[in-house]
Each structure stands twice: as structure tokens, then as C-alpha cells.
Amino acid sequence: MRELVKAFKALSDETRLRILSLLMERGCCVCEVMQALDISQTRASRNLSALYDAGFLKLRKDGLWSLYSIDRDGMEKYFSNLVDAVRKALEGNKVVDMDRERLREAERVGPGCVTRMRK
Amino acid sequence: MRELVKAFKALSDETRLRILSLLMERGCCVCEVMQALDISQTRASRNLSALYDAGFLKLRKDGLWSLYSIDRDGMEKYFSNLVDAVRKALEGNKVVDMDRERLREAERVGPGCVTRMRK
DNA sequence: ATAGTATAAGCGGAAATGCGCATATAAGCC
DNA sequence: GGCTTATATGCGCATTTCCGCTTATACTAT
Numbered sequence: 191m192r193e194l195v196k197a198f199k200a201l202s203d204e205t206r207l208r209i210l211s212l213l214m215e216r217g218c219c220v221c222e223v224m225q226a227l228d229i230s231q232t233r234a235s236r237n238l239s240a241l242y243d244a245g246f247l248k249l250r251k252d253g254l255w256s257l258y259s260i261d262r263d264g265m266e267k268y269f270s271n272l273v274d275a276v277r278k279a280l281e282g283n284k285v286v287d288m289d290r291e292r293l294r295e296a297e298r299v300g301p302g303c304v305t306r307m308r309k
Numbered sequence: 310m311r312e313l314v315k316a317f318k319a320l321s322d323e324t325r326l327r328i329l330s331l332l333m334e335r336g337c338c339v340c341e342v343m344q345a346l347d348i349s350q351t352r353a354s355r356n357l358s359a360l361y362d363a364g365f366l367k368l369r370k371d372g373l374w375s376l377y378s379i380d381r382d383g384m385e386k387y388f389s390n391l392v393d394a395v396r397k398a399l400e401g402n403k404v405v406d407m408d409r410e411r412l413r414e415a416e417r418v419g420p421g422c423v424t425r426m427r428k
Numbered sequence: 429a430t431a432g433t434a435t436a437a438g439c440g441g442a443a444a445t446g447c448g449c450a451t452a453t454a455a456g457c458c
Numbered sequence: 459g460g461c462t463t464a465t466a467t468g469c470g471c472a473t474t475t476c477c478g479c480t481t482a483t484a485c486t487a488t
Contacts, residue, residue, distance in 0.1 A: 191323060194395075198321035203476085204314050220435060233477060235435060254434045254485055268394045275387045276313075322446085339465060352447060354465060373455055373464045430488085437482075445474070452467070458460085 197268060200244030201276075205229065206237050210246065210260070210276050217259030316387060319363035320395075324348065325356050329365065329379070329395050336378030 200206060208227050212218060218226070224234040238258050241247045245264035250257045265272050319325060327346050331337060337345070343353040357377050360366045364383035369376045384391050 191326065194326065195321055195323055198317050199475095202314055202317035202321050204310060205476090207310065207314065221433095230478070231435075232437090232479080235437090236477075239436080256435060268397075269388050269390060271389055278387075318445095324446090340463090349448070350465075351449080351467090354467090355447075358466080370465095375465060431486100432488095433484100433486075435483080435485100437480100439478105439480085441477095443474100443476080446472090448469105448471090450467100450469085453465080455463085455465100457462075 194268060197244050197246075200240050200246060203237070203240075205233065206241055207276060209234075209237055209241060213247070213258060213260050214273065214277060217257050219255040219257050223258070313387060316363050316365075319359050319365060322356070322359075324352065325360055326395060328353075328356055328360060332366070332377060332379050333392060333396060336376050338374040338376050340374075342377070 201210075205227070209223060212223060212226055220231065220234050220238060223229075223238065224231050227234070238247065238256075242249055242258065245267065246261055247258045247264070248261045250259070260273070262273070269275065320329075324346070328342060331342060331345055339350065339353050339357060342348075342357065343350050346353070357366065357375075361368055361377065364386065365380055366377045366383070367380045369378070379392070381392070388394065
């Protein structure tokens with residue numbers, strides 16, 4: 191019960207839904223998330239952690255990078271259609287699409303993208 | 310998007326999940342909910358309102374009574390299996406079952422049950 | 429070692445939430 | 459009309475949430 195409440199809490203935030211939507215396209219490190227969604231590092235990190243704690247994300251550390259990706263099993267533990275529901279709810283929402291270019295740019299730049307892309 | 314956040318918010322509270330679980334068995338008026346779950350009138354009323362605002366409940370007024378019941382369409386707008394998920398998550402949880410007797414009692418007593426059953 | 433980079437975490441404040449107490453509202457009953 | 463009852467709501471407070479600022483940590487590169 192407490193666990194289900196926690197899962198719903200994790201989902202009841204716009205930033206986290208945007209993150210989920212982004213990660214559904216492909217796994218990202220923290221700095222890619224902050225670039226793509228145009229949010230602060232603290233905000234990206236904290237909300238990724240929250241989703242991870244709720245069991246919705248997998249984490250793989252690679253050097254300086256923390257690579258987060260969707261944990262399908264975790265996402266569908268309670269709702270077999272949760273992934274589709276989130277995707278559908280964000281459909282037509284330009285929030286993620288808008289920044290796709292920045293995301294590609296961050297990917298291209300690689301480590302150092304945070305400070306280098308700030309300007 | 311905002312709407313989906315609102316729906317998740319409504320679900321991310323233990324009291325509200327208990328209420329949903331109760332209403333899945335059968336529609337209840339506010340005083341039956343407070344009796345069955347042993348919560349205050351304010352708490353029952355407020356949380357029922359929240360679930361109603363989120364589109365999960367239907368409301369029928371009958372004299373003094375406000376009869377709330379599950380709105381299947383609202384519940385399954387995003388998640389076709391939401392009803393089952395909540396039910397399953399609460400399975401084995403004695404919280405509701407414990408008070409089934411009080412609920413029957415409230416139903417038997419009818420109007421006046423709040424004050425009469427307080428003693 | 430020194431400097432740079434990505435991420436996490438402590439701290440504090442602003443805002444939102446949950447809820448008890450009291451009161452308001454509205455319907456029923458005498 | 460008054461009295462009772464069921465429900466909703468305003469107010470205030472405690473708690474939680476969110477997040478920016480800053481600092482800590484840990485890995486990389488030179």
C-alpha cells in the first residue's frame with residue numbers, strides 16, 4: 191500500500207512525467223536530461239532519483255556519467271499500460287520535442303556539455 | 310498533462326486509496342465512509358471531493374446524503390486496469406475489512422448514524 | 429598533483445498539502 | 459418556526475514537497 195502511494199507520488203509531478211517521456215525515447219545521463227528539458231542540474235538529478243527510488247528507472251554508472259533508463263518491469267508492476275498512458279497523455283505536447291535539437295547537441299558534445307552548452 | 314498530474318496526485322494518498330477500495334465494493338455516503346474507515350468527517354469529505362475533482366467518482370445527492378460511487382469511465386480514462394491495480398495493491402490489507410461491521414451498522418442505522426454511533 | 433567535469437546532497441525558504449476545529453449551509457423532522 | 463443531521467468550507471497549523479544555492483564527492487585529463 192505504502193509502495194503504491196509512493197509510485198503515484200513519483201508520477202504526480204510535471205517535471206517527472208516529462209523526464210519519463212524523454213527516457214522512453216532513449217536512456218539519458220543527467221546532463222542530457224537537463225539540456226533537453228531546460229531545467230537545472232539539481233532539479234534533473236533530484237527528480238531522476240525520485241523516479242529511481244519509485245522503481246521506474248534503471249541506473250548504470252559509466253565514469254562521470256549516470257545513465258538512467260526506463261525500467262519496464264518497474265513501470266508495469268502495477269499498470270500494464272503505464273508506459274502507453276504516459277506517452278499518450280503527453281501526445282501533442284511539444285515540451286519534449288521542442289528541445290530535441292539541444293539533446294542531439296548534448297549527445298554530440300559529450301562530457302563537458304553542461305558548461306560548454308551554457309553559453 | 311496537468312490533468313494527468315492531478316489524477317496521480319489524487320491517487321498518491323493512503324486515505325484516498327482506502328476510500329477507492331471501499332467504494333469499489335459499493336457506493337457510500339460520506340458518513341458511511343467515515344464510519345467504515347474510522348476517519349473524521351472533514352477528512353472523509355475532503356478526500357472524497359479530491360477524488361471527485363480528479364474524475365474518479367460520481368456524486369448523487371439524496372436529501373441530506375451525498376452518495377459517492379466509482380466512476381468507471383473516469384477511473385479507466387488513463388489506465389484500463391486501474392481498478393484492478395488498486396484492488397490488488399490493497400489485497401490482504403485488513404484496513405477495510407476490519408470495519409466492515411461498522412459499515413453494516415451505519416447502513417442499518419441510517420440517518421443519524423454519525424452521532425448515534427459515536428458512543 | 430592540479431584543474432575540470434558530472435553528479436549528489438545539505439541547507440533554507442517558498443509553496444502546497446493534509447487535517448482538526450469551528451462554523452456555514454441545507455435538508456429533514458417535530 | 460426551532461432542532462437535528464449530513465455535508466461542505468474557512469482558518470490556522472504542522473508537515474511535506476520542490477527547488478535554487480552551494481558544497482561535497484568522485485572520476486578524468488593534463
